[in-house]
Amino acid sequence: MNKVMSNKWIIALYVLPALLLIGILIFIPLILTGYYGLMKWDGIGSMEFIGLQNYVTALQDKKFWDSALHSFLLAVFSTLSLIIYLAISLILASKIKGADLLRKIYLIPMLLSSVAIAQLWVKIYNPSNGMLNSLLMAIGVENPPAWLAEPSLVLYAIFIPILWQYAGFYILIYYAALKNIPESIIEAAKIDGASPIQIAYKIKLPLIMGVVKVTIVLAVVGSLKYFDLIYVMTGGGPNGASEVMASYMYKLAFSTNNFGYGSAIGFLLLIITLIVTLIIRKATATKEEIQY
């Protein structure tokens, strides 16, 4: 038995195809990104080694810092929106009729491609006959703004579809976690005279804290990677007001053929993502898991 189940040839045959694929298409490119970042390169011609100059340039590049700031703001918004999702999940999980159906309805936007979502919301935000401004004018707002053309508003306007798209996802995760809490604990608290709010705040929330931490990581890391939606909705505009790290990197490489510099930004994006993940994990790490 043990001999058969540790046959090296079989192990290699079964695991190597998958391993080679991720090695060639995920890990090697990541290493190459760092390497290309050391080059002056237009993507076609020959490379010229310039050391850390691209990275130094990035650190002095206002556009890069602006894009990083926008990514950071989206991460903050996304994390704050978790509170709304959590509140909805707490209501849904408190033995409400139709909770399963509602949870599935909330999930629908998550199934659509970011491109379709972007196009849909561009229409919703259309200044003259989009749904939003028509609604605003109907209730008496005389000059509603052109949401996506306003540098001070565009980031918020982009965040609404993000909130919309991921609501069902986070609600689903919280709901599942809340459903896992044993009924007996809640019953005991009720007998002791705890109010629903107290139960939610003092019992349910601490019990699902592990899941909440996971969702914080997901929300922050997800925000650092936003691309499709913004690329299609605004292309980073107006005048860079909605540029994020990924879209800036993409433009550098594929619109201006600055592959070396684009790679440096791509590598910084990777490093930032990994560091942020580690920091949040450390900051939210509990000494002991709550047992129940």
Add this chain to the structure above:
Amino acid sequence: MGRIGYFFLYLSLAAVAIFQVFPIVWLFLFSLKNNQEIFSKSPFALPTEFRWENYLKVWEGGIGIYFWNSIWITGVAIALTVILASMATFVITRMQWKWSKLVLGLFMIGLMIPIHSAIIPLFSMFLNVNLIDNPWSIVITYTAYNLPITMMILLGFYYTLPREIEEAAIIDGCSVHRMFFRIILPMTIPVMSTTVIINMIYNWNEFVFVNTFISSDKYKTLTVGIQNFIGQYMTDWGAIGATLIISVLPILLAFLFFSNKVVEGISSSAVKG
């Protein structure tokens, strides 16, 4: 909690539901209107007549080729991903070897990688081996990038399979290949179908790889192809609406029939420390 409390609770839950669904309903409504109705009437008005010709127009405008590309690329990539992930997961969870933890770790690191950090080298690698503007570059990229998440969903299921199955099979003189393909793999069908549906959602909606690696219209998938269409019908909102509805319909239908699998897949692919 009193009746009034419940009333407001349901009211707010319903409001959220409307917020989640109404934009899609609105999209459907304007896909059935013409520009005159869209621009002169309230955006919430029902279409005066259902102009299905918008759908006919964009279909005849050539959306079919994008649709077909999305179908076959999504399908082939799913098949490859699920079989390769199943094989690797089987070996990692069921067979005894020194490096299994390390190899599993490599796959799980794949979950944290922002794809944008890899796209420039991927582009130049594909350029070197003549795979730019070739749909197979998309198929293998989807396969590689979906392997980690697919394996993660499979893992839990594989760990719970009883050892006795393998013991019995081997005592009966069954080879490992036969055991895997004829006994283990069929047993994993419930969790496999979850991974299939998750892969379907990811692949069908993927944008940046196709947008970067594919330049010919004949190889584009729907997500990228509809961008062309929207440019072409810049001012024809009905046509744009129809295009978008066509592009999201397969996933919405799949959700209608397999919503439990989708829910399962999304939650098991997300809850990971």
